[in-house]
Amino acid sequence: MNQLSIVMYHYVRPIKDSAYPGIKGLEFDLFKEQIAFFRDNFHVITMEEVIDAVREKRQLPEHAMLLTFDDGYMDHYQYVFPVLKEYGMQGSFFVPSGILQYEKVLDVNKIHFILACVDIEELLPEIYGLLARYRKEGWQIEPDEVMFDKLAVANRWDPKEVIFVKRLLQSYLDEELRGKIVGELFEKAVGVSEAEFSRQLYMNLTQIQEMKAAGMFFGLHGERHYWLNHLPADKMREDIVNGMRYFESVMDKDYLVMNYPYGGYNEEVVQCARDLGCVLGISVEARHADLDVDDPMLLPRLDTNDFPPKSNHWQEII
Numbered sequence: 001m002n003q004l005s006i007v008m009y010h011y012v013r014p015i016k017d018s019a020y021p022g023i024k025g026l027e028f029d030l031f032k033e034q035i036a037f038f039r040d041n042f043h044v045i046t047m048e049e050v051i052d053a054v055r056e057k058r059q060l061p062e063h064a065m066l067l068t069f070d071d072g073y074m075d076h077y078q079y080v081f082p083v084l085k086e087y088g089m090q091g092s093f094f095v096p097s098g099i100l101q102y103e104k105v106l107d108v109n110k111i112h113f114i115l116a117c118v119d120i121e122e123l124l125p126e127i128y129g130l131l132a133r134y135r136k137e138g139w140q141i142e143p144d145e146v147m148f149d150k151l152a153v154a155n156r157w158d159p160k161e162v163i164f165v166k167r168l169l170q171s172y173l174d175e176e177l178r179g180k181i182v183g184e185l186f187e188k189a190v191g192v193s194e195a196e197f198s199r200q201l202y203m204n205l206t207q208i209q210e211m212k213a214a215g216m217f218f219g220l221h222g223e224r225h226y227w228l229n230h231l232p233a234d235k236m237r238e239d240i241v242n243g244m245r246y247f248e249s250v251m252d253k254d255y256l257v258m259n260y261p262y263g264g265y266n267e268e269v270v271q272c273a274r275d276l277g278c279v280l281g282i283s284v285e286a287r288h289a290d291l292d293v294d295d296p297m298l299l300p301r302l303d304t305n306d307f308p309p310k311s312n313h314w315q316e317i318i
């Protein structure tokens with residue numbers, strides 16, 4: 001048994017007093033409480049220590065933990081970074097390079113803010129209305145009920161209607177079509193230009209370099225935040241390589257870690273990441289990792305909500 005608990009974070013900000021109080025994320029005050037809990041109950045180690053332990057088949061310290069932050073939000077620079085510095089803990093950050101290269105907002109983030117601004121009871125008919133319009137324009141789209149039956153399955157965090165919207169707009173519909181629909185819904189709900197919103201939402205490269213210089217870790221999360229397992233092999237490889245090139249200045253080629261967007265991987269994706277030099281891969285399977293048995297390219301992660309002050313799931317999940 002060589003246990004490692006990897007914790008996953010997305011938004012961490014003062015949510016209640018923000019412009020988007022409906023956004024799903026961790027309230028900054030609770031983050032500070034959680035980090036104090038980790039200091040008292042876990043041993044937060046660095047990604048480099050984990051990689052060395054895997055390479056040399058060494059035992060990790062007891063209650064070893066890694067903190068991981070996905071998607072490059074400004075929250076991570078503004079709120080998380082100062083707290084981690086204060087506690088002398090390392091965070092590992094996974095940024096899809098496209099958000100910095102193109103001043104775009106990822107569709108997945110637009111969907112978060114649409115869901116934060118519009119009640120699901122209003123949103124569903126709006127989406128059905130848009131789908132009807134695009135069908136008239138000639139797009140081949142299955143009937144609403146058929147798609148709902150296929151996609152609407154509640155998970156640990158969201159009711160089935162929300163999951164339906166996320167899956168429909170993140171991956172099920174044709175990429176061009178879902179981009180159009182998400183764009184229209186976003187513009188109506190949020191009403192800020194995409195370039196402006198992108199500058200507010202994400203960190204920039206200067207901030208990332210500052211964090212790296214202060215001992216933070218940066219790993220791969222692709223370029224455009226695709227479900228890599230849904231892409232043809234050449235496009236999948238290109239997306240990983242592009243992210244890698246862009247972040248060359250903040251990554252050490254002996255310590256590369258792949259974080260599969262949405263936890264989407266298959267054998268080809270894992271092999272490609274390995275061929276490109278990745279030593280570790282992290283997924284979104286919710287349990288503690290055991291380096292004695294787990295494939296280092298597929299390490300599971302727990303969610304911030306699995307730990308106090310949000311819950312005690314971490315004690316039940318083996």
Ligand SMILES: [Zn+2]
Pocket residue numbers: 070071221225261262
């Ligand atoms: Zn992500």
